Amino acid sequence: MPKRITIKDIAQHLGISKSTVSRALADRYDVNPATREAVLAMAEKLHYRPNVTAINFMSQNTKIIGVVVPEFLNSFFPRIIIEIQRFFEKHGYNVLITQSNESAEEERKNLQMMENAMVEGMIISVVHRNRNLDYYERLREEGMPLVFMNRTSDLPDTTQVVINENKMATAAVEHLLAADRRRILHLSGPSALKKTPERLGGYRQAFENYGVPVNPNFIVEGGLTRDSGYRAMRDFLASGLVPDAVFGFNDPVAIGAMMAIRRHGKYRIPQDIAMVGFSESRSALLVDPPLTSVEQPLGKLGYTAAKLLLEKIENPDAPAMTVVLDAKLNIRESSDESADSFPE
Amino acid sequence: MPKRITIKDIAQHLGISKSTVSRALADRYDVNPATREAVLAMAEKLHYRPNVTAINFMSQNTKIIGVVVPEFLNSFFPRIIIEIQRFFEKHGYNVLITQSNESAEEERKNLQMMENAMVEGMIISVVHRNRNLDYYERLREEGMPLVFMNRTSDLPDTTQVVINENKMATAAVEHLLAADRRRILHLSGPSALKKTPERLGGYRQAFENYGVPVNPNFIVEGGLTRDSGYRAMRDFLASGLVPDAVFGFNDPVAIGAMMAIRRHGKYRIPQDIAMVGFSESRSALLVDPPLTSVEQPLGKLGYTAAKLLLEKIENPDAPAMTVVLDAKLNIRESSDESADSFPE
DNA sequence: ACCGTTCCCGGAACCGTTCCCGGAAAAATA
DNA sequence: TATTTTTCCGGGAACGGTTCCGGGAACGGT
Numbered sequence: 001m002p003k004r005i006t007i008k009d010i011a012q013h014l015g016i017s018k019s020t021v022s023r024a025l026a027d028r029y030d031v032n033p034a035t036r037e038a039v040l041a042m043a044e045k046l047h048y049r050p051n052v053t054a055i056n057f058m059s060q061n062t063k064i065i066g067v068v069v070p071e072f073l074n075s076f077f078p079r080i081i082i083e084i085q086r087f088f089e090k091h092g093y094n095v096l097i098t099q100s101n102e103s104a105e106e107e108r109k110n111l112q113m114m115e116n117a118m119v120e121g122m123i124i125s126v127v128h129r130n131r132n133l134d135y136y137e138r139l140r141e142e143g144m145p146l147v148f149m150n151r152t153s154d155l156p157d158t159t160q161v162v163i164n165e166n167k168m169a170t171a172a173v174e175h176l177l178a179a180d181r182r183r184i185l186h187l188s189g190p191s192a193l194k195k196t197p198e199r200l201g202g203y204r205q206a207f208e209n210y211g212v213p214v215n216p217n218f219i220v221e222g223g224l225t226r227d228s229g230y231r232a233m234r235d236f237l238a239s240g241l242v243p244d245a246v247f248g249f250n251d252p253v254a255i256g257a258m259m260a261i262r263r264h265g266k267y268r269i270p271q272d273i274a275m276v277g278f279s280e281s282r283s284a285l286l287v288d289p290p291l292t293s294v295e296q297p298l299g300k301l302g303y304t305a306a307k308l309l310l311e312k313i314e315n316p317d318a319p320a321m322t323v324v325l326d327a328k329l330n331i332r333e334s335s336d337e338s339a340d341s342f343p344e
Numbered sequence: 345m346p347k348r349i350t351i352k353d354i355a356q357h358l359g360i361s362k363s364t365v366s367r368a369l370a371d372r373y374d375v376n377p378a379t380r381e382a383v384l385a386m387a388e389k390l391h392y393r394p395n396v397t398a399i400n401f402m403s404q405n406t407k408i409i410g411v412v413v414p415e416f417l418n419s420f421f422p423r424i425i426i427e428i429q430r431f432f433e434k435h436g437y438n439v440l441i442t443q444s445n446e447s448a449e450e451e452r453k454n455l456q457m458m459e460n461a462m463v464e465g466m467i468i469s470v471v472h473r474n475r476n477l478d479y480y481e482r483l484r485e486e487g488m489p490l491v492f493m494n495r496t497s498d499l500p501d502t503t504q505v506v507i508n509e510n511k512m513a514t515a516a517v518e519h520l521l522a523a524d525r526r527r528i529l530h531l532s533g534p535s536a537l538k539k540t541p542e543r544l545g546g547y548r549q550a551f552e553n554y555g556v557p558v559n560p561n562f563i564v565e566g567g568l569t570r571d572s573g574y575r576a577m578r579d580f581l582a583s584g585l586v587p588d589a590v591f592g593f594n595d596p597v598a599i600g601a602m603m604a605i606r607r608h609g610k611y612r613i614p615q616d617i618a619m620v621g622f623s624e625s626r627s628a629l630l631v632d633p634p635l636t637s638v639e640q641p642l643g644k645l646g647y648t649a650a651k652l653l654l655e656k657i658e659n660p661d662a663p664a665m666t667v668v669l670d671a672k673l674n675i676r677e678s679s680d681e682s683a684d685s686f687p688e
Numbered sequence: 689a690c691c692g693t694t695c696c697c698g699g700a701a702c703c704g705t706t707c708c709c710g711g712a713a714a715a716a717t718a
Numbered sequence: 719t720a721t722t723t724t725t726c727c728g729g730g731a732a733c734g735g736t737t738c739c740g741g742g743a744a745c746g747g748t
Contacts, residue, residue, distance in 0.1 A: 006734060017698045022736060032696060052462050054734035057401040058703060064438075073419040073626070082443065094408075094461050097441050099426065117438050118396050226630060227687040252630070259632050259686070282417070286570060286596070286627045288603050342603070343571040350704060361728045366706060376726060398704035402733060 005048045013042055065309065066114035066122040067097045068107060070151065075282050076298065077125065080149070083302030084123060091310060104131045111135055121145035121309045126153050129192055145312035149305040159312060161304045161323040165195055168294045168327045169202020170209070172276050175292070175329060176245040177210045179336070181274055185243035187222025187232050187253050199249060199278065217241060222253045229256025237264050243273055245335070251277035251284050251293055258287060258334070275334040289333035290341035296327045349392045357386055409653065410458035410466040411441045412451060414495065419626050420642065421469065424493070427646030428467060435654060448475045455479055465489035465653045470497050473536055489656035493649040503656060505648045505667040509539055512638045512671040513546020514553070516620050519636070519673060520589045521554045523680070525618055529587035531566025531576050531597050543593060543622065561585060566597045573600025581608050587617055589679070595621035595628050595637055602631060602678070619678040633677035634685035640671045
């Protein structure tokens with residue numbers, strides 16, 4: 001309610017012009033040190049705070065970055081977002097975050113909202129079954145800097161940062177092969193997802209590296225959730241086949257499979273069946289036994305995406321580039337009895 | 345890079361003044377229907393988009409709401425935030441989200457950032473061991489609308505929305521008492537937290553309601569994390585006391601305790617020891633057996649906080665109020681063998 | 689004393705939009 | 719037809735800051 005102090009108020013109090021005040025506050029060279037001191041003192045005294053809307057308007061930019069992720073209920077995207085925020089805060093930007101709830105329509109609405117808010121650039125992780133290519137294309141044509149992250153679009157020639165899924169899947173499966181497991185069940189992802197063939201490819205690659213043939217009966221679709229993993233594992237066990245290891249498409253699927261195995265009752269984890277998940281979640285440490293999983297460098301992912309976007313904003317004509325990050329396999333009790341993830 | 349279309353461009357194309365264009369776009373009464381049509385058509389044709397920075401500057405507001413939460417790695421706050429966003433999006437506001445990483449200093453920095461961004465109001469959930477009361481007080485004195493949510497401040501006379509912790513803790517413990525459990529261990533929270541005595545009070549209340557005396561040996565500090573819960577339970581079992589139920593301060597603590605019990609080896613869950621957590625997390629469904637827990641109405645919490653804030657923005661002189669929400673006890677296999685949380 | 693620099697400051701335009709106000713043209717009324 | 723009312727539109731100020739430009743004063747060197 002108290003009227004906001006402007007640059008003009010300072011000028012009037014000191015009997016000088018507002019341009020001088022502006023220069024003094026901006027610490028420009030052509031202002032008398034004495035008057036600068038006076039201005040700064042008066043600004044302090046009156047509790048002057050610059051009006052960012054005026055500055056944004058004047059400079060014709062908003063200092064807002066948009067981030068669109070498919071969801072943030074799992075800790076996956078929040079971990080990334082934290083680093084994005086940290087980066088842009090340092091550079092004077094605000095970060096607008098939206099989640100699309102895995103819906104292409106909501107994603108489109110979010111993009112629209114970002115556009116209305118006149119964000120200066122966007123970091124996007126697309127929803128499954130994405131249908132907004134036309135929108136991305138238009139945005140790009142209109143000069144909006146875009147960086148895709150983790151879940152990329154099919155748009156050609158974009159700047160993006162991704163994780164080497166294929167390689168990490170190979171490492172995960174090789175970890176099982178190294179322990180002389182051969183009957184390794186892969187609970188694969190939905191066929192519509194781009195990551196599904198990448199991780200499956202890693203699975204095959206590992207077998208090839210070990211000179212072991214792949215048994216196609218040991219590749220079944222496990223979906224994305226705990227429940228779908230539970231069902232797939234239950235049905236697989238019911239079919240009579242017995243695995244000595246399971247490589248889940250992600251952690252929830254692997255955890256669902258663990259529950260199915262425990263309910264089935266005959267097999268112990270990891271002695272009879274070793275379990276490996278993917279894309280490390282907090283729950284990997286909450287289940288019993290703790291789940292071996294591939295931990296992605298989420299902080300680095302966010303940082304890299306932010307850095308790429310800032311570069312694009314500052315130099316719109318820079319060529320598109322793809323950054324590929326490596327991940328890390330965390331070995332725990334679900335696949336190695338000798339590991340110990342318990343405190344003390 | 346293509347020059348942005350302004351209201352003036354539309355005016356020039358039509359040979360009319362920009363004030364008329366402005367009125368036409370705002371759908372005001374004093375404009376000829378024919379010219380309005382022409383303006384709208386031309387705006388469409390030129391792909392006109394209003395410059396929000398100019399509008400914000402002109403109207404002297406930013407249409408930005410600030411949300412400060414202590415963390416968002418657990419799904420707890422994200423669930424709340426989703427509803428806040430949904431609400432404010434409908435009302436033409438953008439939502440700026442920051443997380444304080446449970447640090448009072450980071451919280452202060454976030455508040456500062458919000459102030460610089462000139463948010464029109466804030467929804468705040470404070471960090472543990474909060475030291476920023478002076479900041480909240482100053483913000484409020486300067487007319488900033490504030491709503492505290494879930495984790496409130498000690499500032500008197502504030503608008504806030506909270507959950508009836510005490511009552512829900514009573515319900516959780518009564519659920520155990522009703523199943524004839526009497527040796528109920530409470531793994532309590534850190535004594536510095538405001539919620540700790542509330543949940544402990546609920547525990548005592550339940551015993552009182554059942555006319556059963558409380559055994560003080562069955563109240564031990566369990567901390568906040570999986571690891572602290574694990575240690576507390578392990579040490580308790582080592583002491584020789586045997587509980588027939590455990591009421592954890594939150595889900596991670598209860599899950600850590602479950603792991604300690606399983607490692608100990610002698611007792612089955614729930615037959616020998618029933619487990620109950622608090623403040624439902626996704627992991628409650630991921631552990632085996634699924635964990636009974638108190639599910640807080642997070643969506644409603646967010647919606648209510650948003651609604652209260654908007655009311656405060658639109659009517660700054662409205663009196664402060666406290667809204668208390670009830671929660672729901674989800675009974676699962678960890679405390680009731682007959683429950684079934686598995687699919688199909 | 690004169691000229692050229694340097695230092696410092698004020699005036700004014702500008703960014704895109706809204707809003708107030710006055711007035712012309714058209715329509716309604718006398 | 720004259721007068722009043724209504725309808726519609728344009729001019730210009732305002733929002734708060736930045737920046738360009740021009741110029742007065744002080745100062746230096748001859």
